[in-house]
Amino acid sequence: MDVRKTNIYHEHQKLGAKLMAYSGWEMPIEYKGIKDEHKAVREKAGLFDVSHMGEVKVQGKEAEDFVQYLVTNNAKSLKDEKIFYAMMCYENGGIVDDLLVYKYNDNDFLLVINAANVEKDFDWMKSIKEKGNFDISLENISGEISEVALQGPKAEEILQKIADKDLKKIKFFEFFPEIKINGIKCIVSRSGYTGEDGFEIYTENENIVSIWNKILEVGQDYGIQPIGLGARDTLRFEANLPLYGNELSKEISPVEAGYNFAVKLDGDDFSGRDALVKQKEEGLKRKIVGLELLDRGIPRHEYPVLNEEGDEIGFVTTGYKSISLGKSIALAMVDIDYAKLDTEIYIQIRKKQAKAKVIKRNFLKKNYK
Amino acid sequence: MKVMDNLYYTKDHEWLRIEGEFGFIGIADYAQDQLGSIVFVELPEEDDEIEAGEAFGAIESVKAATDIFAPVGGTVVECNFDLEDEPELVNDDCYENWIIKIKIEDESEKDDLMNTEEYKEYLETLDEEE
Numbered sequence: 001m002d003v004r005k006t007n008i009y010h011e012h013q014k015l016g017a018k019l020m021a022y023s024g025w026e027m028p029i030e031y032k033g034i035k036d037e038h039k040a041v042r043e044k045a046g047l048f049d050v051s052h053m054g055e056v057k058v059q060g061k062e063a064e065d066f067v068q069y070l071v072t073n074n075a076k077s078l079k080d081e082k083i084f085y086a087m088m089c090y091e092n093g094g095i096v097d098d099l100l101v102y103k104y105n106d107n108d109f110l111l112v113i114n115a116a117n118v119e120k121d122f123d124w125m126k127s128i129k130e131k132g133n134f135d136i137s138l139e140n141i142s143g144e145i146s147e148v149a150l151q152g153p154k155a156e157e158i159l160q161k162i163a164d165k166d167l168k169k170i171k172f173f174e175f176f177p178e179i180k181i182n183g184i185k186c187i188v189s190r191s192g193y194t195g196e197d198g199f200e201i202y203t204e205n206e207n208i209v210s211i212w213n214k215i216l217e218v219g220q221d222y223g224i225q226p227i228g229l230g231a232r233d234t235l236r237f238e239a240n241l242p243l244y245g246n247e248l249s250k251e252i253s254p255v256e257a258g259y260n261f262a263v264k265l266d267g268d269d270f271s272g273r274d275a276l277v278k279q280k281e282e283g284l285k286r287k288i289v290g291l292e293l294l295d296r297g298i299p300r301h302e303y304p305v306l307n308e309e310g311d312e313i314g315f316v317t318t319g320y321k322s323i324s325l326g327k328s329i330a331l332a333m334v335d336i337d338y339a340k341l342d343t344e345i346y347i348q349i350r351k352k353q354a355k356a357k358v359i360k361r362n363f364l365k366k367n368y369k
Numbered sequence: 370m371k372v373m374d375n376l377y378y379t380k381d382h383e384w385l386r387i388e389g390e391f392g393f394i395g396i397a398d399y400a401q402d403q404l405g406s407i408v409f410v411e412l413p414e415e416d417d418e419i420e421a422g423e424a425f426g427a428i429e430s431v432k433a434a435t436d437i438f439a440p441v442g443g444t445v446v447e448c449n450f451d452l453e454d455e456p457e458l459v460n461d462d463c464y465e466n467w468i469i470k471i472k473i474e475d476e477s478e479k480d481d482l483m484n485t486e487e488y489k490e491y492l493e494t495l496d497e498e499e
Contacts, residue, residue: 018405029432030405033405033406034405034406034430034431034432035406035431230431230432234431296409296411296453297409297411298408298409298429298434300433300434320431321408321409321429321431323431349411350411350424350427350434350436352411
């Protein structure tokens with residue numbers, strides 16, 4: 001498979017980024033170093049190239065009905081020019097992907113999906129359209145749209161300098177369908193994947209480089225840094241935001257993953273709803289918990305979780321030595337018997353078993369506006 | 370990439386310094402640069418017996434864990450416990466900050482390692498691959 005490059009690729013090279021293939025794209029993993037970049041986003045501001053993300057337009061008179069059936073969140077209660085987070089589920093409750101849903105109006109939505117899943121997701125959307133015979137058009141515009149994310153406590157001040165609308169007018173998870181950034185027409189939402197305040201900016205491919213460079217230029221006085229995918233993962237993890245392939249997969253349901261705020265079982269029907277209702281009624285057999293290591297070591301994705309007797313009772317979905325907190329923490333899928341707060345369990349780290357205890361998943365307070 | 374004289378090197382970028390019957394083992398500049406910020410070093414127990422090529426410990430960056438392999442076999446006589454509290458010392462000076470000291474079992478095992486000149490040539494072949 002050919003590895004694709006975003007339009008900002010040459011800027012990453014100039015900035016000295018370490019580049020690596022990720023989800024079929026050659027992406028910056030780090031520039032100055034993950035720790036530095038992580039701290040810049042928590043304390044100042046950081047700019048991410050996320051042009052690899054996919055975008056699908058849903059238009060037509062049954063667009064709202066279609067989105068309602070496609071995703072776990074309640075599309076019918078979403079207001080115009082607002083966003084919600086949701087998942088698409090198979091009939092058995094396993095997750096196809098997670099996504100952001102942008103609502104322009106009842107007849108017009110934009111869905112933002114993960115780079116690795118664009119083809120699979122688009123095929124799934126087409127099958128849902130056929131199944132329900134929805135009167136809509138679906139257009140995969142991933143190849144035409146580039147995206148950057150500006151995140152951190154200084155994000156608003158920086159972006160305001162080159163925006164033609166008052167950014168204070170949009171709260172977290174609201175968006176401007178049309179706004180000029182540095183004179184270029186964009187979609188801008190107040191949203192992100194870091195636990196900090198910030199914005200996601202979408203525009204046509206040919207315009208993205210000038211926006212990228214302008215934000216870095218304007219942000220210089222505020223200590224802005226370009227941020228790679230390495231820190232993107234450490235930041236989202238501390239904020240308890242899931243990554244498809246780690247916390248979410250076709251073998252894991254949104255209820256087990258614990259992102260219940262995005263799953264409205266009492267609203268209208270959606271694909272997977274019956275399975276999720278049944279799962280909830282019968283009681284969960286396993287779920288994702290937070291863990292803090294009591295022994296030395298760093299938990300990593302897919303390390304086994306054991307009970308005191310040494311039986312395998314789960315696996316780590318994501319783990320790090322948290323840069324903001326300085327201690328080793330993890331998200332892990334464990335049997336329900338071991339999911340209570342303060343339960344002591346073990347993580348198999350190479351040849352050793354490191355003791356850990358179950359803690360709350362809100363590792364870090366979010367700083368949304 | 371910094372390469373030190375009078376050391377032996379492995380293809381996995383560990384180095385070995387021989388002092389009498391003892392050997393000091395650490396990781397080379399190439400490895401610490403590839404890893405980036407080192408946040409954890411897992412050390413073996415003193416008195417552990419390790420064989421050439423065996424993973425005796427691990428070194429972890431923010432992103433990932435990497436095994437450290439023994440260049441030659443022997444018995445661990447000392448671990449650099451400073452690295453437990455300050456793993457970043459390996460980034461600061463990877464040749465000064467050794468990881469373990471061993472009593473070498475069979476010194477002839479060093480013949481399977483690269484000397485400084487051979488290691489420099491090896492690094493050049495890696496550059497070409499990139």
